Amino acid sequence: MYQRNIRQHGDALTLLRSLPDPCTPLIFFDPQHRENLDKLKYGNEGARQRERCKLPQMSSEYIEACCREAARILRPSGYLMRWQNALQVGTGAHLCLADVLQCVEIIAWDNGRISNGYRARRRGDYLVALQKKPIRARATWQTRPVIPDRWPEKIIKPRSQHPHIKPIGLIRALIEAITSPGDLVVDPAAGSFVAMQAAMELGRDFIGCDLAIPAQSVSPRPATSASAALLTFQ
Numbered sequence: 001m002y003q004r005n006i007r008q009h010g011d012a013l014t015l016l017r018s019l020p021d022p023c024t025p026l027i028f029f030d031p032q033h034r035e036n037l038d039k040l041k042y043g044n045e046g047a048r049q050r051e052r053c054k055l056p057q058m059s060s061e062y063i064e065a066c067c068r069e070a071a072r073i074l075r076p077s078g079y080l081m082r083w084q085n086a087l088q089v090g091t092g093a094h095l096c097l098a099d100v101l102q103c104v105e106i107i108a109w110d111n112g113r114i115s116n117g118y119r120a121r122r123r124g125d126y127l128v129a130l131q132k133k134p135i136r137a138r139a140t141w142q143t144r145p146v147i148p149d150r151w152p153e154k155i156i157k158p159r160s161q162h163p164h165i166k167p168i169g170l171i172r173a174l175i176e177a178i179t180s181p182g183d184l185v186v187d188p189a190a191g192s193f194v195a196m197q198a199a200m201e202l203g204r205d206f207i208g209c210d211l212a213i214p215a216q217s218v219s220p221r222p223a224t225s226a227s228a229a230l231l232t233f234q
Helices: 012-018 034-039 046-054 060-073 086-090 168-178 194-201 226-233
Strands: 024-029 074-084 102-110 124-131 150-152 184-187 205-208
Touching (some): 012 060, 024 168, 060 074, 168 194, 184 194, 194 205
Parallel strands (some): 024 074, 024 184, 102 150, 184 205
16 A cells, blocks of 8 residues: 655556555656666766666556556546657657547756766756646646746766656656645655655645565654655655
8 A cells, every 4th residue: 555755665557556545636746757867878878877777677658558547546637747858759649648648748857967968968958747637738737837848957966876866856856736724745756756755845735656666674653744755764
C-alpha cells in the first residue's frame, strides 16, 4: 500500500494502478527511456551519464501504459507533465496518447549546462503539458505565478544526489498554478523527490515512488508540517 508524503520504493505503473479515478489535477512523470538511451550513445557520456544508465529503464510500451493510467486518475481538465528530451519532442513521442491526453503546452528548461549532442548541444530538457479533456486554460491554469515557455534554472543541489534531478523552481510554479491547497500531486517515478518537496512546501499532498529507492528505506512518518517533512527529505 503506497503512502502519502514520504519517499518510498515502488514501481510507477503499480502505483498509478493503485490510485482511484479521478483523484488528482496534476501528475509529473520523468520516464527513464531505455530506447532513447540506446540511441544517444555519444561516446563521451561521463560519470553522470553512466549513473543515469544504471537507473531502472522503461520500454516505450511501459511508458505509454503509465501515461494511460495517469489519464484515468486525472480529474477532468487535469494535467500530465511529462519530461522529454529534444529527440522525443521532435519525434512526437507523446502523440500516441492523443485519444486521452492532448498536448497543450511545451516548456523548454534551460539548465545552463552544455551537454551532449550530435549537432546542437543539449542544455536542458522539455516539459510537455498533456491535458485531459475537456481542454480548458483559464479555469485550470492560473496566470500567477507567470510561467514563461523558456525556463532558465540551474540545479542548486549537487547532481550526485540524483543523475536525473529536475528544477524545483519550475515544478513549484506549476504546482502553485494548477493545484489548490490540499490537492494531491502525483509523481510515480519521483527520482530525487523534488516534486514532493515542492508540493509539501505549498501545502499539497503528495504520493510517489521510485524503484531506485531501497525498499528497506521506507519508514512512514506523520507530516505535521512542511518544515518537518523537509528535514526528513534532506
